Amino acid sequence: MFEDKYNLTLEQNIFLAKKLIVENIYYSARLEGCNVTFPDTKTILDGVSVANLKMSDVEVILNLRDAWKYLIDNIEKTFDLDFACKINYFVARNESLEWGVLRNGNVSISGVDYVPSIPNKQDVIDDINEILSIENVTERAIRYFLWGMRNQLFWDGNKRTSILCANKILISEGKGILSIPEKHIREFNIRLTEFYNTNEYSKIDSFIYDNCIHGLVLKQEQAREGEEELEI
Template sequence: MKNKYTLSQKENIFLAKKVLVRAIYNSARLEGINVTFPQTKTIMEGVSVSNVSVDDVQTILNLRNAWRYVLNHLKTPFDLDFAKKINGYVSYNESLDWGVLRYGNVGITDVAYQPDVPDEKEVKKQLDDLLKIENETERAITYMLWGMRSQLFWDGNKRTSTICANKILIENGNGILTVPENQLEEFNERLSAFYETNDYSKINQFLYDKCLFGIDYV
């Protein structure tokens, strides 16, 4: 896999800020939250909206705060502690526990695969190996999928993994990874198959082609 985009970090930060509302809206839709794009923007600005539940507002504000943390800590090396920090923002007041590795069993809806309870030593070893992937775009996409399938946390694994993948992309100038609403159905189908098989080849190219965005200069 080659880098689809090669931007300066300054350009990538500019891009991230430009598409932030869209990225958060996409993450909310990925979780099945029935919110519109204008409502998402209004909630992110701290203004109350009607017909959106308190829980859904909390989810959007949590995503906003997680993204803010990433953009303010691009110089902080990415590791398991960073991922825990992101989950702490993403799952705040939503999960059984947040910002810590899961310490009990969970299931994933509509798939037979059941992830093991994470062992911190083993998780760190797997993450260290993953972060040695030379190509930054491949590293980010692989992390995102690995984090989702591993279900490291009690809740918010898709959101946490996506934001962490974007941390890797932004600091290296490789674009923004977000699943557009019109790609959700195919993404969910491919993700379910990935959960069952652990076969990255059926989903990583899809993410690269359909869900990775940058600045195209003419």
């Protein structure tokens, strides 16, 4: 269905991830409804306290920092359910009933009729393996991102966990970065609500492909000089 938009080396894609890490953490925090600005996010990540911010918002940012660090430090590990659980361990630390383990009770999603079932471990493993068998890497990452959010595998942090897992899939193969720019969050949430209710990936996957996959463009003349250009 999709073609990969970028073809980078692992080193180039890690460089891209590190270059955009503050922005990606900010976008993920905004996607969760955190009342932070980009300067707030950068200040927090620099280790400086910011007045008048809720501690819960600060914790979201610091947890995302640690999850991204784990992802990059372990980029060559195989992606599987254990990896996803480890990402959630960092993302949802001190935020939910349990973190880093599959949810074992019922949850609901605000604003939608769909109610996700309690995840069964073997079914989850089978679903992940099916997604990982998708030939195109970008399509594979988008599918995991959407599937992970809709199935609500964990008690909390499912959007953040799913986007990080999608980035593990992309970065490992040099296919760019998935993030939801602030200007697209409203449209993304509208489409996500419809996807939750219908389970129709076509309601949202092309939107993500067109607006939320970012990469590094190497121009020929720049490549000769060892220079790189970000495409955001």
